[in-house]
Amino acid sequence: MEESGKLLELRKVKKSFPQPDGSRLHVLDIPRFEVDAGEQLAIMGKSGCGKSTLLHLIAGISRPDSGRIMIDGWDITLFEEHECDIFRAKMVGYVFQTFNLLPGFTALENVLMGMTFGPRPPERSVVRHFFERVLWGPARAERARARRLLERVGLGHRLTHRPTQLSVGEQQRVAVARALANRPKLILADEPTANVDVGHQQQIIDLLCQTCREENVALLIVTHAPEVAEQFERIEMLEELNAVIVQ
Amino acid sequence: MSLWKIAWRSIQQRALASGLTALSMTLGVALVVAVLVIYGVLDKSFKRGAQGYDMIVGAKGSPLQLVLTTVYHLGRPPGTIPYQYYLDLSPGGRFSDAVRAAVPVCVGGNYKGFRVIGTEPYYFADFEYLEGEQYEFAEGRNFNAGNYFEAVIGSTVARETGLEVGDTFRPVHGLDAEQGEEHEPFTVVGILAPTGTPNDRALFVNIEGFYLVHEHEEEDQAGGEAAGDETVAPAGATHGGDGEASSGGRPEAPGTEDEELEKLLARQMTAVLVLRKDPMSPEFDEPDVTNPLALPRLINREPDAQAVEPAQVIADLFGGIVGNVQTILLVLAVLIVIVAGIGILVSIYNSMNDRRHEIAIMRALGARRVTVMMIILCESILLAIGGGLLGVLLGHSLTWAFSPMIAEHTGVIVRPWEFQLTELILVPGLVLLATAVGYLPAVVAYRTDVAQSLTAGA
Numbered sequence: 001m002e003e004s005g006k007l008l009e010l011r012k013v014k015k016s017f018p019q020p021d022g023s024r025l026h027v028l029d030i031p032r033f034e035v036d037a038g039e040q041l042a043i044m045g046k047s048g049c050g051k052s053t054l055l056h057l058i059a060g061i062s063r064p065d066s067g068r069i070m071i072d073g074w075d076i077t078l079f080e081e082h083e084c085d086i087f088r089a090k091m092v093g094y095v096f097q098t099f100n101l102l103p104g105f106t107a108l109e110n111v112l113m114g115m116t117f118g119p120r121p122p123e124r125s126v127v128r129h130f131f132e133r134v135l136w137g138p139a140r141a142e143r144a145r146a147r148r149l150l151e152r153v154g155l156g157h158r159l160t161h162r163p164t165q166l167s168v169g170e171q172q173r174v175a176v177a178r179a180l181a182n183r184p185k186l187i188l189a190d191e192p193t194a195n196v197d198v199g200h201q202q203q204i205i206d207l208l209c210q211t212c213r214e215e216n217v218a219l220l221i222v223t224h225a226p227e228v229a230e231q232f233e234r235i236e237m238l239e240e241l242n243a244v245i246v247q
Numbered sequence: 248m249s250l251w252k253i254a255w256r257s258i259q260q261r262a263l264a265s266g267l268t269a270l271s272m273t274l275g276v277a278l279v280v281a282v283l284v285i286y287g288v289l290d291k292s293f294k295r296g297a298q299g300y301d302m303i304v305g306a307k308g309s310p311l312q313l314v315l316t317t318v319y320h321l322g323r324p325p326g327t328i329p330y331q332y333y334l335d336l337s338p339g340g341r342f343s344d345a346v347r348a349a350v351p352v353c354v355g356g357n358y359k360g361f362r363v364i365g366t367e368p369y370y371f372a373d374f375e376y377l378e379g380e381q382y383e384f385a386e387g388r389n390f391n392a393g394n395y396f397e398a399v400i401g402s403t404v405a406r407e408t409g410l411e412v413g414d415t416f417r418p419v420h421g422l423d424a425e426q427g428e429e430h431e432p433f434t435v436v437g438i439l440a441p442t443g444t445p446n447d448r449a450l451f452v453n454i455e456g457f458y459l460v461h462e463h464e465e466e467d468q469a470g471g472e473a474a475g476d477e478t479v480a481p482a483g484a485t486h487g488g489d490g491e492a493s494s495g496g497r498p499e500a501p502g503t504e505d506e507e508l509e510k511l512l513a514r515q516m517t518a519v520l521v522l523r524k525d526p527m528s529p530e531f532d533e534p535d536v537t538n539p540l541a542l543p544r545l546i547n548r549e550p551d552a553q554a555v556e557p558a559q560v561i562a563d564l565f566g567g568i569v570g571n572v573q574t575i576l577l578v579l580a581v582l583i584v585i586v587a588g589i590g591i592l593v594s595i596y597n598s599m600n601d602r603r604h605e606i607a608i609m610r611a612l613g614a615r616r617v618t619v620m621m622i623i624l625c626e627s628i629l630l631a632i633g634g635g636l637l638g639v640l641l642g643h644s645l646t647w648a649f650s651p652m653i654a655e656h657t658g659v660i661v662r663p664w665e666f667q668l669t670e671l672i673l674v675p676g677l678v679l680l681a682t683a684v685g686y687l688p689a690v691v692a693y694r695t696d697v698a699q700s701l702t703a704g705a
Contacts, residue, residue, distance in 0.1 A: 052702060061611060062698040082615050089613020096701070100608045104260040105248070112248040117613035134621070137249040182613070 006070070007185060007218050008035035008058065013067035015053055027053050029243040030067075033236075037185065040209055040219040042229040045238030051222035052097075054238065055188045058220070059092050060084035072185055090119040093179030093217070095208070097191040099171045101163040107174045108159040111146040112138055114181035149177040152214075153207060169200040176207055180215055187212055189221040193228055205231055250618070254625035261598055268587075268594040269634035275584035276638025276677070277645060280670060282580050284646045285653075286573040287667040290565055299376045299444070303555050304332055304546055305518035310555040311564060317352050317518045318557050319445045320362040324354055327515035328552045334511070336519055342546070344530075345539040348373040348522040353457050355517075356418035361404045363418040363450045365457025368392050371399065374522065376442045387412035387437035395456035398433040401447040405438045412438060418450070418460075431460045458514065521554075585680065591630050592684035595623060599691045606692050607700035620689040627685025628678055635677040639670065 010033040016024040027050040035041060045051045056062040057069060060076045069076050071091055076084055093114075101110045115138040120129040124139075132139060138146075150159055153173040155166075163171055172192060179187050189208060193201040205221075205228060212219040221228070222238075229235045258265040305313040308325025316324040335341045336349035350373065353365035368389050371382040385405075390397035400410055410416060415432040433452050441447055523539035524531075531538045537545065546554035606619050646653075647663035 053698075056698045056701070059611065061701070082617070085610070085613055085615040088611075094611050096608075096611075100604075100611075100701075102605060102608060104256040105253075109248050109252075109256075113253070113609070114612045116248045116250070116253070117609065117615075117618060119613075132249070134250050137252060178612070 006034045007037040007039070007072055008220070009033070009068075009070040010058075011068045011070070013057060013069060014065045015050070015057060015062070016065055028057070028064075030054070030241050031243060033241055035186070035218055035220060038213075038216050038218055039234065040212060040232055041221070041234035041236060042232040043220065043222045043236045043238050043241070044226070044229045045222065045224060047224055049238050050242065051224075051238055052190055055094075055190050055220075055222060058186075059094060059188055060088045085117075086119050089114070089117050089182055091185050093182070093184040093187040095172075095175050095179045095187060095189040095192050097194045099163075099168075099175045099195075101171055101174055101178075103163050106160045106162055107150060107155055107166065107170075107177075108143075108146055110163070110174055111149055111178045111181050112143065114178045115142045115146065118182040146177070146181060149180055150174070152211065153177050168196050169203055172196060172200070172204050173207060176204075176211060180211060180217065183215070184217060186218045186220065189219065191223055192221065193223065193225065201225075201228065250622050250625050251629070254622050254629055257602075257622070257626055258629060261594075264594050264598070265630060268590050269630050269637070271587040271590045272584065272631055272634025272677075273638040273641055275580065275587040276635045276673065277641035278583055278638075279577065279580040279673065280639050280642025281646050282573065282576045283667045283669050284643065284661065284665060286569070286576075287669075288646075288661050288665055289569070299374045300520040300522050301556060301558070302521040302523060302543060303518050303557055304328065304336065304521060304552050305555070307551065307553045310553065310560050313518060313553070313555055314557045314560045316354055317520065320354075320364070320449050321445075324517045327517060328519075330511050330514035330516055332546075332549075332552050333516060333519045336521055342537055342542060345523055345537040345542045346521055347524045350374065350520050351454060351516045352518045352520055353454055353516050355457070355461065356420060358404075358416050358418050358450055359408050361401075361408070361448055361450055363452055363457075365452055365454040367454055370451065370520075371439070374520070376444050376446065380442070382442065383440040384437045385440040387435070390436050390451070390453050392453065392455070394436075395453050395459055396431060396433045397436045397456070398450055398452040399437040399439060400435055400450045401439050402441040403447040404450055410435050410438075412436060416450070418452070431456070584677075587634070588631065588680040588684045591627055591681065592687060594630075595627060595685065595688040596691065599688050602692075603695050603700040606695045607697045610695070610697040611701060616693045619695070620693045623689040623692045624682055624685045627688070628681040631677045631681035631684075632674070635673060639673065 010030050013028060013030045013033075014026070015028040016026040019025050043051060043054070053062070057064050058071070060069075060079065064077060067077070071087070074087065076087060079087060101107075102113065105113065116133060118138075120126065124132075137143075147156070147159065150156060153176055155170060155173055155177070158166060158170060161170075163174070166174065175192075179189075187208070192208065193204050196204060208219060208221070209231070211217075221232070223229055303313055303317050305317065305324065306326030306328050312322055312325045315321040330351075333349065333351045335343075336346050337343060340346075348369075350367050350370045351365075354362065355365070356363040368391065371389050375381055384399075385402060387399075390399055398416070400408075404410065408416075412435055415434050417432045433450075433456060439446065521542075523542060526539045530536060543554035543556065546552055609619055609622075610616075643663045643666075646661050650661035650663075653661050
């Protein structure tokens with residue numbers, strides 16, 4: 001663990017994918033990228049330029065070919081996969097482009113789902129944690145927090161509704177509440193307004209920015225929409241960050 | 248959200264496929280349970296039927312045939328034995344040292360398909376149908392030795408035929424035929440309380456009346472024909488009797504008048520049911536006293552008779568034949584359960600393609616590979632255990648539903664709550680099976696490429 005004062009640091013991160021002809025398609029080569037704690041920023045880029053890949057790398061979902069990714073001083077590229085999972089559950093909240101709520105679960109259960117996979121609080125014994133996760137689910141305090149999060153995003157009256165019973169805007173609000181469930185330090189939002197109409201776009205951006213501010217969580221949004229990016233003080237163009245030019 | 252609940256919701260999402268998969272498991276387990284319960288009840292009931300007496304003396308031939316005829320009222324007896332053997336086993340007889348109680352049994356005739364047994368009234372006084380369980384009368388009383396045409400009927404007979412105390416019935420000649428030449432009528436004086444033994448399905452008549460009707464029959468036939476498939480050779484019946492149920496009918500070998508004794512000795516009977524004395528008793532330390540353990544050997548030396556221990560014969564039957572049939576049925580039923588388990592595998596495995604995106608979301612939320620693997624295993628276990636428990640209920644319900652038919656044909660009463668100890672193996676067995684069949688889809692879940700699946704589902 002290294003202390004640098006930055007929440008997120010990328011150093012010489014490269015990522016490529018194998019191609020059917022045996023060659024490799026280089027997607028990312030980011031010499032340096034940093035985000036401060038609690039900072040809110042947007043990364044803009046065209047479709048297919050590697051925005052989602054960048055978020056996957058930061059979340060530890062996929063591994064870089066080389067380079068270092070430091071979150072809160074931890075170099076996640078050194079982690080084993082299961083350590084990455086635990087770290088992600090604890091430190092990173094993810095808001096997907098298509099919301100990705102699990103269809104068979106209610107709004108409250110979708111938020112609790114994040115807590116189910118969350119890390120063990122230090123004060124809780126391993127045995128109790130195991131039984132809570134496997135048999136009877138998150139503790140009462142965690143349930144109360146899930147309810148509060150949904151109330152905060154204006155869905156206190158929709159706790160038991162399933163995604164199909166919610167509007168698009170409501171679904172994205174559930175996704176925001178779910179991303180905040182484990183008190184992460186960083187929210188990654190992958191085109192969160194791509195599938196919603198203009199009226200809902202603003203609501204979602206406002207909600208993300210406001211809740212992240214209230215929870216003191218850094219927010220990194222990737223988007224191809226200038227009207228979304230314009231609302232952030234810091235805007236980065238992926239094409240400028242990235243040394244690779246993706247055609 | 249516990250992992251079990253996540254698995255349960257996944258099952259709910261695919262309700263039809265999951266329901267059908269669980270149903271196949273239900274049917275498989277129901278079959279296993281039915282085999283176990285029916286075998287267990289048969290085993291218990293057969294052994295129960297053979298508990299009242301520890302030895303049967305009958306004609307030489309198949310020991311099993313003798314036991315089935317005399318204890319279970321099934322099949323035809325191997326032959327008859329002279330009345331002398333009954334006298335030998337009765338007080339004052341040559342084997343009486345080793346005998347606590349002996350009662351003659353004559354098999355012949357039926358009433359509406361139920362066997363008619365000629366015996367002595369103390370059959371219901373000296374013998375227990377189970378250890379510590381005396382015969383009781385639900386209605387009426389035991390028949391009197393002096394009233395030759397009195398009868399006591401089993402509870403099933405009363406229920407099935409509608410005979411009540413005070414009614415008369417005419418046994419039909421032959422063991423099985425319901426129509427044929429009818430004997431003299433007997434009057435029902437008592438109905439036995441249910442015992443759960445084959446005796447519930449029999450009619451017991453005074454042995455003297457039994458001999459009388461056969462004697463008349465013999466006279467009617469001018470002695471020219473054999474007595475069909477009945478096994479009692481009639482002879483001079485003793486019309487005298489003191490009329491007391493408990494001991495009055497018991498023969499006393501010494502002191503009987505010559506003519507009477509001659510008539511008695513001319514009689515034949517199917518068997519003598521014997522309750523031996525405790526062989527550990529000090530009285531058997533004397534060398535000239537017949538030891539109860541030696542009794543079968545001594546009788547088997549005789550030219551006309553054999554002694555069999557019904558409990559041993561039944562144990563041999565179950566171990567040798569019925570046990571093998573049960574093993575075969577059980578193997579088939581277990582194979583069906585395994586096939587049902589493979590059904591679970593196929594069902595979950597086929598769903599994995601649709602669920603890759605769902606699994607990727609869980610992984611993105613922080614679920615470890617092992618966690619998603621556990622969710623799939625939980626799902627497999629829930630389907631197996633849920634289907635299995637329903638199968639246990641269905642199996643017991645089926646055996647219970649068919650119990651009247653089983654009781655009618657075999658005399659065995661099947662109760663729905665008669666669980667077999669071996670059923671306890673089902674639960675860990677199903678968990679193991681579910682874990683085994685859930686492993687392959689669980690590995691698929693384990694190997695799901697999160698980034699690729701998220702991108703594909705976006």
